[in-house]
Amino acid sequence: MVRLSSRSVLIGLCLATQQIHAALTVDLDSPESIKQAASQVAEDLLTFYRGDEPGWVPGILPGPPPDGDYYWWQGGAMWGTLLDYRHHSGDKTYDDTTTTAMLFQVGDDRDFMPGNWSASMGNDDQAFWALSALVATETGFTDPPAEEPQWLSLAQAVFNEQTHEDRRVPSGNCKWGLRWQVYPTNNGYDYINTIANGCYFNIGARLARYTDNATYGELAGRTFDLMERLGYVDKDWNVYDGAHLPDCTDINKAQFSYNAAMLLQGAAFMYNFTDGEEVWRNRIQGLLDRTLEVFFPGGIAFEPSCEPGNCNADMRSFKGFLHRWMASTAILAPFTYDTIMPVLKTSVAGAVVQCTGGDNGRFCGFHWTTGVFDGKVGAGQQMNVLGGLTSLLAANPPLTNSSGGTSVGNVNAGSGETKLTQLPDITTGDKAGAGVLTAAIIAGTLGAFAWMSFD
Template sequence: MTWYHGNETGQIPGAFPTKWWEGSALFMSLLLYWYYTGDDTYNDEVRQGMQHQAGDCDYMPSNYSSYLGNDDQMFWGLAAMTAAEIEFADSSSGYSWLALAQGVYNTQVDRWDSSTCGGGLRWQIWPYEAGYDMKNSISNGGLFQLAARLARYTSNDTYSDWATKIWDWTASTPLLNNETWNVADSTDIDNGCTSQGDNQWSYNYGTFLMGAAYMYNYTQEAKWKNAVDGLLNKTLETFFPTSYGGNIMSEILCEPAEVCNDNEILFKGLVTGWLGFVALIVPSTYDTILPKLQGSAEAAAASCDGMTNNTCGVRWYPKKWDGWNGMEEEIAVTNVIASSLINTKKTAPVTSSTGGNSTSDPNAGTGDNTGSSSKTSKITTGDKAGASILTIAFVGMWGGMIAWMLIGG
């Protein structure tokens, strides 16, 4: 967390003022780190930051809610859902992780827009934002994933019904082709959602794959197993190029020309984290996914030999530092290395009936449909810790870890 200052005196926990959603990506990576390694060094900062940005139990904090997209809010909901599923203890003085995920879900299904294109979630929340006239895959796929995970955790079919509704609508548009398994990036309301922006980003595939996996685990319906297999095959075929050996992930649209922006650098980390969970909740995919995570983790670790302090690069396939550095690179590498440890887990993420004890609040967020009125205060005490320190320590252990994994299976 060299780039994170929310745990310092006078700063705002969980906040990255110009890129608020990235706080959720940081905390998801630290949650996975704890889940797979048992090292709780960063747990207090994760809990503090995720509670401080919670708004009115819906991740619509007043400091940022006036310019958020549905996808921004959704990622925080997925971080909270992850915390519930991995038994990260609820805060003693804040909202439960499950309630926060429910709050995000409730505010987003309230925004479901049947007045245009027969349904769907807009990219942006507010009419004055650029992109408000678009419906995109990550917003709809993210809500689909969240609904599917809530269904499995709570055994409440209201959530699975909504997940099915979101999936079916998306598959009726150019966003998702459930025969070729192409996932487009966006579609325009102005032409009735008949066209597509077909940029190929890994996280669009990953979020639909993750949701389908949870729906299959919950329902055991062939529809969802077909979706898991189709999306997994397409994801691996597209984003694990044979030109790099077939087991190393690449964000193919921006990496070859070295033009990835901060958001795009994070996509691989999100997807590898999701692939780890897919392998655990749909065991038939495990043997396919594990070598992809291990190959990517080994290459990613090798990219962390920059600036004499284990700085990580954007591209993993060169297996050396590529000259890039930033928080996003460190988060992505942490995700893939942590997720490659799925062979240390004997069971899938929990539900309320298999050990999960995060408190439910089905009405969370329903009193705040336009953003929280709570004020975000500054922290008055705290120690500086470092995400770069996390990655340095983690990469330092990697030689032994990868040898143990490859030998021990």
């Protein structure tokens, strides 16, 4: 079990149990105060979004570089962050904006593959939009009009396409690994990374739980097995970034929090779906212990592979994912709750203290351990603190199609080239419409995310 130093605990408790007097003022013992502070962070986050203004594209943040700081995937990640905030706070201010933004980016095949982003389309990019669609599905977000693609079917479309052999390594040591990039012409097509494979694992675990379809879970489990076999997750539960073809042995041992958190949350969904199978409990415990050691060295979130050096705009959004996905782990795997939630509270206390920037004196920086605003604002920094505050409000498990979920699925969703074969449904009257997926297409397992900014 991971133990924080007594000094770190003392500092954290002092921060977390007292009202924090900064430009962003919040009492972390009061849910209403947390919601109020989160509403201010959300408001400031949306100042970076211009997609609802004339001449700008709905759904995306300004970019990609050099035209702006942000890649296409970060728009998808932002809507997922806001959907989580909406669910835990009850604030519906951004409902119409979120729906318009996400549906604008679904593409002609209703699979989050708009043609104008093909030059930089990664499997991880597509997956982050699917993950946000899953948040909408699992939190009971308002369903789109019937003629529009539905949240669940969008996630299924992405999973179907990424399961197809065209996205995967056909043979050798890396067999069935999901490539980072979708198209052979893109830089990174030969990189088999943890985030792409980890997203697929996470989506599969969540679809299994939501639809009660065991085949999604089998594919998710196979993916985690592959990442362990390739050494992307080592015996000490370090989670590395990925490796290249032909044999995936040149492992990039950079550790990023979103890789570890993506796998941790996916394992929690599998634990919950399998009614507490020991293999998933052990994986959760190993990943959690190492995550706390690597990414909370003093009790406050820290990104060791780039901080305090030069984290790019992608990396400056990771802390929010870390907090959100750890919080959902605590709910889905309750044996972790008493370990996770105090750490998140201490970390968020460190985050809020430094939110003293911008014209209104409450914008946040990226460096949380210093207690001082670092002078740089951005969408990622706001997403981090919003995700952190939201994580402290986590209470109820995500919905399933048998516990109040309303989103309609389509097992054949996705483009014709990458569609999964439909077999008979596991359960009758399945509102989500999820059939058993054919396993014949599969022949391996996955990895996870690598950085688009490596290009």
